[in-house]
Amino acid sequence: MLDKVKEVEEVFGALDAEIAAFQSRTSLHCAWGCGKCCFKSDIEATPLEFLPFAHHLYTQGVAYEWYEKLKNTNPAHCLILNPTQGGAGLCSQYQHRGLICRLFGYSARTNKYGGRELVTCQIIKSEQKENYEAAEAGLSNGEPVPVMSQYYMRLHAIDPVLTKEFFPINEAIRRAIEVILHYYAYRE
Incomplete structure (x- = not known):
């Protein structure tokens, strides 16, 4: 299990460098x-x-607390989100955010014609219009960009079972915590 944590972190590290x-x-x-x-x-x-993230919670001694919180509440947004946090973003666990959180805004999807389309928000499209249009043109000219499907396939290669199904984000976090708690339950 710890090798899978490390492999996911390596994929995220490569993605973060490509996004930067x-x-x-x-x-x-x-x-x-x-x-x-x-x-x-x-x-x-x-x-x-x-x-x-689940492994981090376990090593910090708060996995059970998070698990219960996720099991007993159903917030409308990601439980990691902290709207009162100051700074560049609102993620309280930025280094442990999921793949979709990393990809959105700075990656491309492949359309039905095999072309790449930038996946980003309306705010970036409108407030950074020139940069957005230049980035889109660059995609057409073959400039490198992280491609969503490629990164999802890299995760799938690590563990096909844990990537087989998508869940609402809080349920995905809860299930990840269950996997880690189950792993350590048989090792203590």
């Missing part, structure tokens, strides 16, 4: 303190995306 290069090249960025995309109620993820 994309942002540097395109100058696209989230507005300071925005987090508007995090308030969507239909965000879905796989349990594997949150395995590193």
Whole structure:
């Protein structure tokens, strides 16, 4: 199990580096303190995306507390989100955020014609219009960009079972915690 945590972290590290290069090249960025995309109620993820977070919670001695909170509440948005937090974003566990949280805004999807389309928010599209249009043109010219399906396939290669199904984000986190708690229950 710990090897899977490490493998997911390695995928995330590679993605973060690729996104940083994309942002540097395109100058696209989230507005300071925005987090508007995090308030969507239909965000879905796989349990594997949150395995590193669940492991972190376990090592910090708060996995059971988080598990109970996730089991007994159904917030409309991701439980990791902290709307009162100051700073660039509203994620209280930024380094442990899921794949969709990392990809949205700075990746592309492949359309039915095999072309790449930038996946980003309306705020970036409208408030950074020139940079957005230049980034879109760059995609057409073959400039590198993280492709969503490729990263989901990399996670799937780590564990097909934990990536087989998408769940509402809080359920995905809860299921990841269950996996970690189950793993350690037989090792203590």
